[in-house]
Amino acid sequence: MNRRPTKAPDRAQPAATEELRHRIARELGSHGLKGTPQRMLVAQLLLRAPRHMTAEQILKEINHTGHRVSKATVYNTLNMLSEHGLIREINLGGDHTVYDSTATPHHHFHNVDTGELVDIRPDQLDLQRLPPLPEGTEAAGVEVVIRVRQRTG
Ligand SMILES: [Zn+2]
Numbered sequence: 001m002n003r004r005p006t007k008a009p010d011r012a013q014p015a016a017t018e019e020l021r022h023r024i025a026r027e028l029g030s031h032g033l034k035g036t037p038q039r040m041l042v043a044q045l046l047l048r049a050p051r052h053m054t055a056e057q058i059l060k061e062i063n064h065t066g067h068r069v070s071k072a073t074v075y076n077t078l079n080m081l082s083e084h085g086l087i088r089e090i091n092l093g094g095d096h097t098v099y100d101s102t103a104t105p106h107h108h109f110h111n112v113d114t115g116e117l118v119d120i121r122p123d124q125l126d127l128q129r130l131p132p133l134p135e136g137t138e139a140a141g142v143e144v145v146i147r148v149r150q151r152t153g
Pocket of ligand 1: 052
């Protein structure tokens with residue numbers, strides 16, 4: 001395999017990688033899903049650190065490691081992981097979807113200039129007054145995206 005020097009600070013050490021593999025396989029198994037090698041690649045890449053990535057970025061990083069996974073497999077795996085609550089899908093408008101390795105509820109800053117997403121812990125945002133819910137509904141979740149841009153001048 002083609003080993004490149006790593007510069008990304010979030011690369012996990014081998015021991016942690018092994019632990020992560022087991023955790024993912026266990027979680028997939030608990031949802032009745034098979035941890036096929038390709039699913040494992042996609043899941044490990046996203047879940048090894050708190051991060052937000054598009055499907056394209058995930059595909060690119062996997063290809064960089066010398067593995068080959070099709071675009072369809074990446075999308076299918078991400079959909080499956082998000083349907084089972086192992087990751088979160090954040091839609092930023094249009095077809096701009098970002099996948100979040102942090103599956104517990106939280107909010108985001110979205111920098112519209114850089115595209116960067118930054119987590120906001122739930123306790124950092126005060127949602128005291130919500131409007132009455134539409135008749136016959138109950139709240140299924142509240143996620144806030146605060147759009148920011150680079151300040152000029
Ligand atoms: Zn997040």
